[in-house]
Amino acid sequence: xxxxxxGPLSLKWNYVPxxxxxxxxxxKNCSRKKMMHTAKYMHQILDLALPAYDDLFKEIDISGLxxxxxxxxxxxxxxxxxxxxxxxxxxxxxxxxxxxxxxxxHDLEPHIRKIYHSGIYYPSARHARNxxxxxxxxxxxxxxxxxxxxxxxxxxxxxxxxxxxxIKTNLNSYIFDxxxxxxxxxxxxxxxxxxxxxxxxxxxxxxxxxxxxxxxLTRPVIFLNRGFGITPMEPGLRVVGTVEFGGLxxxxxxxxxxxxxxxxxxxxxxxxxxxxxxLGFRPTLPDCLPVMGPSKNYKNLYYSFGHHHLxxxxxxxSGKIMARMIAGENTNLDLSVYSSLRFS
Ligand SMILES: Cc1cc2nc3c(=O)[nH]c(=O)nc-3n(C[C@H](O)[C@H](O)[C@H](O)COP(=O)(O)OP(=O)(O)OC[C@H]3O[C@@H](n4cnc5c(N)ncnc54)[C@H](O)[C@@H]3O)c2cc1C
Numbered sequence: 001x002x003x004x005x006x007g008p009l010s011l012k013w014n015y016v017p018x019x020x021x022x023x024x025x026x027x028k029n030c031s032r033k034k035m036m037h038t039a040k041y042m043h044q045i046l047d048l049a050l051p052a053y054d055d056l057f058k059e060i061d062i063s064g065l066x067x068x069x070x071x072x073x074x075x076x077x078x079x080x081x082x083x084x085x086x087x088x089x090x091x092x093x094x095x096x097x098x099x100x101x102x103x104x105x106h107d108l109e110p111h112i113r114k115i116y117h118s119g120i121y122y123p124s125a126r127h128a129r130n131x132x133x134x135x136x137x138x139x140x141x142x143x144x145x146x147x148x149x150x151x152x153x154x155x156x157x158x159x160x161x162x163x164x165x166x167i168k169t170n171l172n173s174y175i176f177d178x179x180x181x182x183x184x185x186x187x188x189x190x191x192x193x194x195x196x197x198x199x200x201x202x203x204x205x206x207x208x209x210x211x212x213x214x215x216x217l218t219r220p221v222i223f224l225n226r227g228f229g230i231t232p233m234e235p236g237l238r239v240v241g242t243v244e245f246g247g248l249x250x251x252x253x254x255x256x257x258x259x260x261x262x263x264x265x266x267x268x269x270x271x272x273x274x275x276x277x278x279l280g281f282r283p284t285l286p287d288c289l290p291v292m293g294p295s296k297n298y299k300n301l302y303y304s305f306g307h308h309h310l311x312x313x314x315x316x317x318s319g320k321i322m323a324r325m326i327a328g329e330n331t332n333l334d335l336s337v338y339s340s341l342r343f344s
Contacts, residue, residue: 006263008227012246019245022201025286038288041337043093045317052316060137068126069219074105074119076225096124111216112267127220130234131312157194165301178326180302185248185283187305196296198340200306203282204244206256208274211236216268228263239264252279284308292321292338303340
């Protein structure tokens with residue numbers, strides 16, 4: 001993938017030496033047994049992701065913001081072996097999926113250039129037409145229910161004599177009964193601060209929008225050979241992709257934007273100017289499972305981060321799990337697999 005001009009994977013070479021320990025741990029997780037462990041325990045939470053959102057959506061008006069039209073992954077005849085592997089793992093886990101012929105893909109999404117040979121349809125997948133609008137509605141609900149929000153930068157975490165977290169920010173100092181570190185890829189700075197070495201890093205990803213073209217697609221599609229996706233959304237067609245290993249401080253890579261734009265035009269030659277070039281940081285552990293649970297050293301400090309490519313999907317269920325964990329309630333889930341202790 002690294003040597004393919006159209007491929008999704010890239011490196012910022014100045015960051016490679018810093019990432020070597022992460023790569024070694026990642027490679028150790030590439031056995032079939034470990035991969036199945038990850039698949040099983042991602043499935044455990046993914047299976048509950050939509051019902052957890054449904055509970056929240058009962059309390060806000062999401063009309064026009066969420067579509068229930070499934071998602072299509074498609075591919076050419078190249079690398080069919082890895083396609084078979086993915087399909088079989090999902091079958092084993094009981095994921096609802098339908099194989100599609102090229103003809104069927106064309107019937108569902110007639111505007112995509114017919115470069116594909118076959119694909120798969122996940123009918124129960126949903127997509128958000130504007131995630132920010134949904135989050136703002138949830139945020140208002142949180143405030144209405146008595147939640148309190150402060151936007152401050154957490155600099156240090158210390159502990160009182162009875163082990164309560166003392167959070168020092170750029171503006172203030174607070175003492176809490178319990179605290180959760182949920183700072184995505186930025187969490188590592190704080191976990192290092194409390195002396196726990198968690199191999200959290202980031203998979204940088206990009207998106208661009210094409211305005212006025214969302215009539216070209218009905219649902220999200222992913223072209224697996226080139227590892228990118230396109231979703232019809234309120235701001236236009238959103239083209240998303242790239243896994244770039246380069247840490248949190250490197251600048252945006254213009255080449256990755258060009259790659260996304262070219263890939264989008266490969267599927268839809270009629271696309272013209274793009275806008276809104278965005279770089280985001282997926283928080284990633286080398287076994288591709290999130291960290292959720294109490295910290296190793298402090299019983300009143302909890303973690304919830306490392307949801308890699310699926311942090312938006314898993315937001316509601318992660319919140320529920322963390323709330324139950326902190327309240328000492330049973331979840332009927334095996335949560336030990338998400339503990340940070342797996343890295344000690
Ligand atoms: C291109 C791209 C496409 C994606 N597409 C999808 C998708 O389709 N579906 C999906 O489910 N996921 C997707 N993701 C992944 C998703 O965006 C992440 O998994 C998710 O954002 C992680 O959420 P988080 O809340 O843990 O971290 P973040 O969203 O990174 O939020 C962390 C927050 O912590 C704050 N913070 C950091 N440090 C501090 C500090 N010291 N003090 C105070 N606050 C701090 C930050 O300001 C930020 O607000 C995508 C990611 C990318 C890059």
